[in-house]
């Protein structure tokens with residue numbers, strides 16, 4: 001379904017800030033896999049998602065979606081396979097456009113944009129129904145500018161936009177990190193429901209180990225641009241936060257770099 | 265002082281107004297082009313100074329060569345499209361910063377325009393031998409104004425329609441949030457080029473119409489055009505929001521850009537009537553634009569500024585609170 005083969009990416013090569021962000025990263029997901037990703041700051045988690053999304057080309061390696069090598073496609077062309085939600089709630093939506101306009105843009109992801117009217121009449125009802133799954137009352141505010149929404153509402157809307165056209169892979173980069181605990185739980189809940197409903201292949205980065213254990217069917221841990229731990233199925237359900245911290249120290253030979261992961 | 269005031273002739277002002285309105289309408293078309301890049305893409309495109317003159321030069325030369333004036337305007341528009349595409353490619357393909365890309369196109373257009381004008385800095389047509397629908401001929405001014413108003417309305421209608429389509433929505437999204445746009449499969453580079461092309465097309469069309477109106481094209485006719493365009497956009501916005509407030513929908517917003525152009529030229533006529541030296545008009549325009557651009561920023565600052573907090577806290581400390 002999604003396969004990453006030996007990905008390498010070095011930022012600022014040949015300078016003092018040279019950074020080997022991806023170091024021969026390989027990963028293979030089956031259809032419907034929901035993988036949570038953990039790892040310290042700078043482990044290369046976001047870099048992995050950016051490589052998949054095509055924000056820049058990788059130095060070497062191949063990215064296959066549905067068996068097709070997409071490594072040579074620019075970001076906007078890969079978008080037809082991908083749904084993305086970002087850490088910053090401002091990134092995923094157009095603030096000066098209405099909720100319904102944002103949704104209509106997302107509904108045409110991967111299609112040719114024609115000179116037909118941007119939002120069809122029939123879409124209104126469709127979106128109203130879809131917004132209900134978020135349970136945030138947005139279905140009553142279809143014509144509100146997105147800039148008026150809270151971070152949590154924008155993030156939930158972005159999630160809906162990312163999944164409006166079923167993506168081959170859904171990429172979530174700490175998409176609840178900027179939200180308060182209650183809103184974060186709500187967005188996570190909506191994520192679970194949508195992923196299950198559409199049987200979406202999903203990669204979710206989080207710093208919250210409990211979330212990483214509670215969600216999805218597979219958990220990977222990254223360090224220095226590689227996957228150092230890959231736990232799935234039965235084994236994953238039995239995991240505890242202590243296990244993970246212990247495993248991390250064992251495999252990487254250092255203490256886990258993120259305090260927030262331990263505290264939360 | 266008294267001599268100055270008695271020398272001002274109210275009738276002269278009245279007589280000058282129709283001309284101001286006509287010019288305002290012509291520049292309103294130009295301002296719609298500026299609106300497309302400045303407001304939709306947040307791209308202050310300096311190539312318009314060049315493409316305005318390109319539009320004029322192309323139009324006048326074609327008419328001199330026996331072309332039908334309306335067909336000549338179409339070619340002006342196409343020439344502008346091309347100029348916009350160049351700026352767009354300089355920016356998106358070659359990574360040249362927006363402002364600089366515009367300046368490069370503008371400068372190269374200066375040479376190109378001189379070439380179009382046959383090596384002269386200006387060329388005039390004999391307005392009596394060509395039948396022009398748009399002319400500054402005083403007796404025909406009401407008809408010219410009506411015609412220009414219709415042209416403006418049609419352009420506003422087309423822009424309103426286009427920006428509401430799937431394609432136009434993608435263009436708006438590109439200006440609003442390029443990251444989001446790419447994630448939704450929009451080629452932001454392509455959209456930037458298209459917006460710049462359309463914008464410069466409109467500007468060149470306006471240049472062509474202006475050249476017909478005044479009966480000549482001058483290689484310098486676009487100098488400072490961006491500032492006048494911005495002035496029209498900003499005056500229109502301020503006015504539209506003041507008059508209509510929440511009822512200012514997108515169609516009216518575009519219409520007010522043209523109104524901004526008209527107001528600008530009426531003020532221009534008025535200031536000239538006050539015997540303000542014409543040479544200083546560009547300075548005045550720049551000052552007005554700077555003020556209008558600064559006002560929203562300063563208003564924001566007056567609501568929250570560091571020095572205010574510091575003063576208030578110092579005062580409170582003194583009073584022992």
Ligand SMILES: Nc1ncnc2c1ncn2[C@@H]1O[C@H](COP(=O)(O)OP(=O)(O)OP(=O)(O)O)[C@@H](O)[C@H]1O
Nearest residue numbers: 011012019021039040041042043044045046047048
């Ligand atoms: N565009 C870029 N240019 C230069 N360096 C970059 C870029 N993107 C990432 N890096 C570097 O690559 C390394 C990996 O960054 P990445 O953002 O993938 O980490 P992460 O695992 O997502 O960490 P965090 O938990 O802090 O989000 C970091 O050292 C970062 O500074």
Ligand SMILES: [Mg+2]
Nearest residue numbers: 045046047173
């Ligand atoms: Mg990250």
